[in-house]
Amino acid sequence: MSEPTDSDRPFSPLDFEADKYRYSIQRPLVSHPDYDTLLIASRQSTEGGDLKRVILKPILLGHGHELRTRAVEEVHLSSFLRHPNIASVLGSAFNDEMAYVVMDMDPGRFLLSIMDTAISVQRKLSHGFAAYVAAEVADALDHAHRAVDDEGRALHLVHRAVGPMSIRLGHNGRVQLTNLGAAWSELMGRIRTPPQMLRGDPAYTAPEILRGFEKPEAGQRDPLTPLALDGRADIFSLGLVLLEMLLARYPLDPPDTLWLDIELRFPPEVRGERPSSLLPLETLANRLLHFGPEEVQHATRELPEPLRRIVTRALRPEPAERYATAGQMRDELRDFLQATGQPPYGAKQAKAEVKRLFALASAPAELPAYSIVEMGVLPVPPDMNLEDED
Template identity: 60%
Template sequence: MSRPPASLGPTARLVFESGGYRYSVLRHLVTHPHYNTLLLASRQHADGGPVKLVELKPVVLDEGREGLERVLEEVRLARFLRHPNIATVYGYAVQNELPHIVMEHLRGCYLLTVMDAAVAVGRRLSPAFAAYVAAEVADALDYAHRSEGDDRKPLHIVHRAVGPMRIRLGRNGRVQLTNFGAAYSELLGRIRSPDGLLRGDPAYIAPEILLGFLRPKPGQRDLLTPRNLTGRADIFSLGLVLLEMLVASYPLDPPDSLWRDVKRRFPGEVRSEVPTFIKLETLADRVLHFGPDEVQRVAEEVPPPLRQIVSKALRPNPDERYPSADKLRDELRAWLRGLPQPYGAKDAEEELAELLKEASDLDKLAVHAGVERGVLPVPPDVDTEEFH
């Protein structure tokens, strides 16, 4: 988990040069204990030229050289992820010995912002909007899952952290999957995850990752990274996100009476990379018991074709899910095309703009500044017309 540099306050202006570029930090974009800290900055070549808005992700290094190697690994992996639905990583910059991952900034907001805005104004995202967003993310995942290294061998990338704060929605209807920092891959020279560290986001974790710990297979070196881990784990995570958009609530957080805590499944030395809002063992129990019956109950009001798609994406057994993310994408897009009025990027752009305007007019999201800042409304300290 990254933290902002101590010298940067909410309204501070840091200017520094690194790698031939001049960076001017405008403000915090995200500051929340559950998510990576993100800074909004401008970037310009030291010799002049166009100014570009970018996001900086400060990365607090572990002791020794391993921390810097992990930063370099994330940048190296990004070389193989050039896709319009995946946020581009430009490299890294160093300020006062603290490295920052430098990423593309898509004007818009994170999916979590949109979901919170919808709840605040008492409305739901349309099923078509949810299906469109999920289809675009599935397209990005399919590309990542099929990516190859320089030697033309599959990298077997698994994002492991697909969730509403890793999905960014552009004001032009574009959808991007961001932050492959917790990704599993077979990149040559990849650093093995520390023992006992649960990578990714536990709130959207696939059950096979937990089962890899509970029932490890022979020869499994990392109990929290099963040997048979595939992109189907990301399909499960995206299925949870899709279901959350459709029902306007977190699917694994039903009335307490429907769940029973069990004895601890994880020893004390197992820790999550991302803080959890409920105990890790309770969350794991809910994931492992979230089967077809629970999906059908939660998705009772979802249009039947979408309910079937979600149910298949959320099968506990990965062999029963979609075999690849493109199959999920294709079914979602087929449903969108079959609507009385086919739904696409322009429709998503209009629905997003309408929702954010309604939430901004009602001024109901003051609390949201603690997660993503500057969406409602755009802060007066940023002249967005200056950048491109």
């Protein structure tokens, strides 16, 4: 669908007006059962002027007025975060029964798209790329974890959804952290997450969030929200993302036989924010709960010692044994980048590496079929007819 060229174009079913802006939804950016739906749209003032391309995220958790409230909350929370590595949120928009969070759209790709492309062309991301991306995300998290409200009160924010689909690389090589919709904070007046609902991406959830069903703390109201929940949960999630970039595979994908002797199973009544099309939540949770130091040591055995040390500390099962702050993890990653003897790895080098990677993927007929998550970043193999997919 082409972009509109002026404000006089007749409305289509994908057009709506909200809060002095006119929106025209162009196409999905992400439409996948495991991730938030994201829509590419153009936005223009109802008084005319330039068009701006934006991303609309429909709010799907809740009904009626709750949808609007959750959208407003996400926008409000994001207003306390001003950091170059945190994606800008422009506001909210409402159309009939739909509520949207409106986000700035910079040209780029999600980290998951880059990782999947590397696998498709049988390449591994460089150690420099993985360390650079993780360091930039850690820098963003450090800012978010220290955020305060208008009156200077600490928000104690925990992102809870750090994963390859909440990390985006611009075409300029800059890294941004997205998706604050699942964030936990002490911002006054926020709607509580429904009980026994796991927010964020279950595949990267810290074990302390899952342990409430095994050993609930005294006074713990929600078994998935420990009393001492803090930013160290995000450090664990980032450690898993870092390890996945380094290994070119999801770290918790060994044979299920490794866990056949586990007597205590994660309760099936706990549900994720959306049903997974890959693995049952119970399977993911049990893998996370039993991914201990021995498993991490085995997974990192071929990594350079500095990276192995960073990953091992980030993935300690007990929060007290991890980095105390995301800033500490960022600093050690940047030390690694400076100590390799090569020119420092930064946005320029990341841009060049991603460009080379996608150049290899320019001939889809030669690639194996792959799952489409972020639409439009790769050519569609000729044997895949997206129009027939549910």
